[in-house]
Amino acid sequence: MKTPAIRIGAHRVTRRFGGLLANDGIDLAAAPGTIRGVVGGNGAGKTTLMRILQGLDQPDEGTVIVNDKPVRLANPADAFARGIGMVHQEFMLVQDLTLLENLILGREPVKRGGVIDRAAALAEARRLAALAGVELDWSLVASQAPVHLRQVVEILRLLYRGADVLILDEPTAVLAPRQVRDLLALLRRLRDEGRTILFISHKLDEVLSVCDGVTVLRGGRVVAATTPAEADIARLAELMVGEPVEFPRRVPHARTIGAPVVSLRGLTAVDSRGVTRLSVVDLDLRPAEIVGIAGVAGSGQDEMLAAIVGLRRPLAGRVLIEGADATALSISARRAAGVGYVSADRAHEGLCLPESIQGNVVAGRHRAPPFARAGLLRPPVIREHVRGALHRFGVVYRDETDPVRSLSGGNQQRVVIARELDRNPKALVAAQPTRGVDIAGIAYIHRQLLEFSKTGGAILLISEELEELMNLADRIVVLYRGRIAGELSGEDRSLAGIGRLMIGEAA
């Protein structure tokens, strides 16, 4: 077969949702054996375009191009039959199955009698792992496997099923720098073998380092199709936002004045499966201080915040709020004592998506004056107050009774921050506060966090974005396997140092 010029692409793809033009005449072309980056902010149309390329959605106008020919992809199975597979941002592995079982799920090799042929499966798995240049214990249960191995298995699963076009949505979001390098190396190897990769990311340095070409989307249109040789990070960011972006940054310094707002003493905690994730951790968080928590996903961050916020009782140790033992307090008592919480899981914990914007802002305080009186809610008072808060936190919305899911990701996150900061907490536990938020939104949220800190608020910032920690935190505590691997403060800290601590090496 003659090699096509375009392995996968789009020609004048337009997709409307009601009055919203999600994709507006998008052209995209990825030659076989290349990596094409797709970047853009929230609402730029990346997700819609990827859904179309994967057969989950159909364009209103224009067509998908596969092997130089216009095609109509009826569903994901149709796309897969043409060799197109996707790794989603949220991992799709079955938690209780082993990595091997996850690999072959849905296409199991069988012996006579319909029994799964484990030997054949394992042989194939090893062949794929060798091809990818990774070492894997295939008998690990997925939930126990380190996050970067799960990521690799997601990719190998596509290869196992015969895909040679890989669509990767934010594949490096949860990895440590070293693991990111390994993953990018894997992608380059796959490309050199002739596979075609669409790499969706907002980490522009990674895009520039691994991609052969970059397509920039903004407001549903292609605003540029360029190459790493022609563009740098600042140029890409400007293309994405439409104007130069400036990130707030503050000079870190040790803040020792003031009694700690939140203290952890010998904190040991287990996850929902009973696995110990946090071992004997001590930490103090003082007023006006931003403490960053870094670590590979699953290093104990979730358990630390659960213990502080009150989502789960720790196994041992104490949580103190302003010096008073709060280990046994309820969530609402801790909130009353001044703890705010920005959840990493905006869709399932940070917001109630079908509920109105005002309901989301007032939730948790709806029983307190002035929002309720004589046992009844006071909608006019609530509306007035919510309007003020939404205005102060720059939320763009149509009507405060609209469901919060009608907002863009960045605006949804602003609603979360509005709710939490409007309560005037003393300490804010912020987990991945800018996840899924575009560059302009990130800068805005960073300014809000810094503003809160300037007025004396303490912030525990748990983030996978090391740049975010570097820009905002006074000191960065790195967790490795549930223990504090090290702490970096002052101007001399480096990304490389954090990266080494994250995988258990000395800084």
Place this chain on the structure above:
Amino acid sequence: MTLAAPGVLRPDWGTAVAAALPFVVALAVGAVLLAATGRNPIDVYALMAREGFGGANRIAATLTAATPILFTAVATAVSFRAGIFNVGVEGAFYLGGLAGAVVGFTLVSWPSPLLIPAELAAGALFGGMWLTLPGILRAWLEVDEVVSTLMLNFVAINLTLLLVNGPFLAPGSANSATPMIATAGWLPRLLPPTTLTLGFFIALAVLVLYFVWERLTPLGFEARLNGLNPRFSRAVGIDVRGLILKTMALSGMIGGLAGSAHALGVTHRFVVGFSPGYGWTGLAVALMGRNSAIGMLIGAIVFGALASAGTTVQLFSDIPLEIVDVLQGVVTIFAVVRFARIRKRPGRA
């Protein structure tokens, strides 16, 4: 499910439309069945509509039949809204009916203005206590409420059977029934000679209170949040255990009130087989009404009309009573189908 988030006090028409769809489908299925057995569906439906709504007597009969369904629908909706799949209203209905009857035949010397509230309160009290039990089990021990409330229905029904054959059996009575409630304890008839009693208006009042509860009270707001997203409601500091306990108690109280109102208004005593499944019909109505007040009112009246028309229709024609069961069954099945789901899912940009 695409539950619209209604603004406070803004009627929710989308929900009302979704509630009407199952009836349309049911009428179509019923028409096919009737046509297949050689009857003209339009004639039959016209006859049923006449029997259900033709004249004050028939409307009164329909509203009387709708009364227990409206009560049990609201009782169910209170817990459904909070995300608790409570199927125990049938049991509360039995217990409340017995409690109301016992008060009614015991305090025979009390005047109506005291006796009727006492009877109703007894029903609400026992129903409320009854469903508090699975509430505690769910809130503290994470016992699945579907299983516990389902099983407690059998306990409640057989407990009332035991009591009505023992301490509360009417002297000299052969069948399992309590003595008659003192006439002062009967719910007054509003439009004699029709059967319509004050019970329907109590049910309406409960429905209005439910409407206010879900839109304007903190507990109703918490219930909605918890039903839509339990992790969120927990994270913003809502006391989820207390919420479960309160909504279960409330659900049981309304279910018990339903039972005592039925005893005082219709049967005038407690008899074995007290409920022909009102708790379940109410559950179906709550599902098809999507827990909305207007949807449940329409659903209860339609089911009431089916019940009252069904019994008389077969007196005047050769139409089998079973067609009513078929219609009810089809309505219930399609009520549970989430029509909103079938619509194309909106994509994300």
